[in-house]
Amino acid sequence: MINLSSPLTIKNKFIVFGGGFSGDYFAKLIRKLGCTALTSSRTINNDPNSFIFNSDKNLLPEDSIFNGVTHILSCIPPDKNGKDPVLKSLKNKINNTSLKWVGYLSTTGVYGNTYGDWVSEEDEPNPLQERSQRRLNCEKEWIHSNLPIQIFRLPGIYGPGRSTLEAIKTKKIKVIHKDNQVFSRIHVADIANAIIYLIQNKDKLDFHQIINIADDEPCSQIEVIRYGYKLLGLKMPKKILFEKAKKDLSPIAKSFWLENRRVSNQLLCKKLGYKLIYKNYQLGLNNCFINFK
Ligand SMILES: NC(=O)c1ccc[n+]([C@@H]2O[C@H](COP(=O)([O-])OP(=O)(O)OC[C@H]3O[C@@H](n4cnc5c(N)ncnc54)[C@H](OP(=O)(O)O)[C@@H]3O)[C@@H](O)[C@H]2O)c1
Numbered sequence: 001m002i003n004l005s006s007p008l009t010i011k012n013k014f015i016v017f018g019g020g021f022s023g024d025y026f027a028k029l030i031r032k033l034g035c036t037a038l039t040s041s042r043t044i045n046n047d048p049n050s051f052i053f054n055s056d057k058n059l060l061p062e063d064s065i066f067n068g069v070t071h072i073l074s075c076i077p078p079d080k081n082g083k084d085p086v087l088k089s090l091k092n093k094i095n096n097t098s099l100k101w102v103g104y105l106s107t108t109g110v111y112g113n114t115y116g117d118w119v120s121e122e123d124e125p126n127p128l129q130e131r132s133q134r135r136l137n138c139e140k141e142w143i144h145s146n147l148p149i150q151i152f153r154l155p156g157i158y159g160p161g162r163s164t165l166e167a168i169k170t171k172k173i174k175v176i177h178k179d180n181q182v183f184s185r186i187h188v189a190d191i192a193n194a195i196i197y198l199i200q201n202k203d204k205l206d207f208h209q210i211i212n213i214a215d216d217e218p219c220s221q222i223e224v225i226r227y228g229y230k231l232l233g234l235k236m237p238k239k240i241l242f243e244k245a246k247k248d249l250s251p252i253a254k255s256f257w258l259e260n261r262r263v264s265n266q267l268l269c270k271k272l273g274y275k276l277i278y279k280n281y282q283l284g285l286n287n288c289f290i291n292f293k
Contacts (some may be wrong), residue, residue, distance in 0.1 A: 008033045008200055012100070013068050016040070017086045018075035019050060021162055022105060022154075026192040028071060033196070038065060039159040040076075047290055055085035071199070072249045074142075082134035083143045091219050094147065100146045101199055105191070108155045108184060108212060110136045114261040116180055121153070123208050129255050143209065152195065155218075155263050159188030163288040164228035174249075176257070177222050178242035183256075184263035186217040187278040187287065194274045205272050214263040217280040224281045231289045 012035045016023045027037035027049070040061065041054035051061045053262025056079070074086045086094070094102075111119045112126035114124045127133045133202035140147045152252065158164070167173040198205065222239060229236040246254055268274045 006207065007247065007264070008035060010069040010195070011035065012112060014038070014071045014073065015065065015069050016073045016075065017053060018105075020075060021159070022157055022188055022191050023075035024071065025159065025188045026075075029192045029196060030270075033054055035071075053089075053144035054090045055079060058089070060089055063093070065092055068263065069097050069222070070099060071101045071103075072099060072147075073105070075105045078131070078134040078138045080134075082137040084138040087138075087145060091145065093246050095145075095251060099148060102142070102145075102149045102200070104139070104142045104149060104151045106139050106151050106153045107132065107135055108153045108214065108261070108263045109259070110139065110153065111261055111263075115257045115260065116260045119263045119266045121208070121212055128259055150198065150207075152191070153210065153263075154191060155214050155286060156187055157186055157188055157191065158284065158288070159290050160291055163285060163293050164190075164224050165232060165285065168225070168228050168232060168234065173228075174245060175222060175225055175227060175237050175239045176242050176245045177220075178238045178257060181219055181242070181257065181260050182218045182262055183219060184214045185224075185284075186214050187284040189277050189287070190215070193202040194268060196274065197274050200275075203242050208267060208272070211268050211272070212263050212265055213268055214265045215276060215279055215284070216265065216269075218262040219281065224285070227282060228287055231285060232292075244278045 014030050014035055014037040015196060016027045016037055016039045019041050024037055027039045039050050040048045042054040044052060051065050052059050053061050076085045079085050109129060109132035110121060110125040110127050112128040125136050127136050136194045139151055191213055226236055242257055269276060280286060
């Protein structure tokens with residue numbers, strides 16, 4: 001949990017590029033510490049803390065957005081050419097601000113397929129999918145940007161409003177089984193809390209430029225789905241074998257089943273001392289169930 005008496009309570013200003021699921025959660029949490037947090041959106045909305053940024057349409061934020069900014073977190077995926085949307089459009093502007101910290105949300109897809117083995121930050125990335133190659137390229141762009149950058153590699157993100165429970169309710173779920181296949185995952189609250197923990201304890205902890213944020217217990221997708229059905233008091237449909245199901249899967253859905261890895265959180269949780277709020281999917285889904293409609 002965040003430390004409410006930390007140095008971050010003094011007015012720091014965060015710009016969160018990409019106020020989607022994780023970005024919005026992070027911004028709300030950091031505001032609880034008394035910081036300012038502005039989030040970008042590709043479309044106009046009524047949120048006074050939101051500003052427009054759309055790299056595809058070259059819609060750029062006004063200069064005033066950058067006044068007094070101390071921290072930046074980017075939650076925007078690579079563009080179709082593997083360029084980072086924020087650096088592509090705003091690098092000069094960002095370089096002219098005096099930043100204490102910059103964070104970038106990446107994916108554990110950059111590790112590629114480890115055939116079910118554990119993978120850590122010490123392992124060389126070996127992207128299998130094109131989208132993961134694009135992601136690795138963006139990581140490199142951030143690393144070479146000369147900004148005080150920290151990169152967070154994330155597995156499947158879930159949380160209230162976006163979890164197996166919604167997938168069951170909207171019938172978008174397929175109960176697929178593939179022998180020995182596991183997935184790693186992370187609750188959105190742990191992404192935000194881990195990042196804030198690292199910022200708050202920056203001066204006390206060894207600096208690591210790349211950090212995985214994943215829960216303790218990678219497991220099969222069917223295990224999570226079964227638990228979701230149990231929470232909802234519904235009967236789980238019969239499972240379908242992957243070999244049979246794959247012809248009906250979208251290319252992107254199929255591609256997730258071609259990679260099998262267990263993402264290690266030892267650096268974050270053992271070495272750096274972050275305590276997960278939701279160390280496994282049961283705890284995480286219980287939380288999603290609290291306000292589930
Ligand atoms: N979802 C997962 O399971 C998962 C797993 C690992 C890593 N990741 C990565 O982690 C990051 C955060 O994930 P998330 O699921 O929280 O993201 P998300 O909800 O999909 O939000 C993505 C944000 O990026 C913005 N965006 C996309 N393209 C843009 C562009 N060309 N110009 C400006 N803004 C743009 C979107 O704007 P709008 O708000 O206007 O739509 C949105 O705010 C993403 O990079 C994602 O790829 C996701």
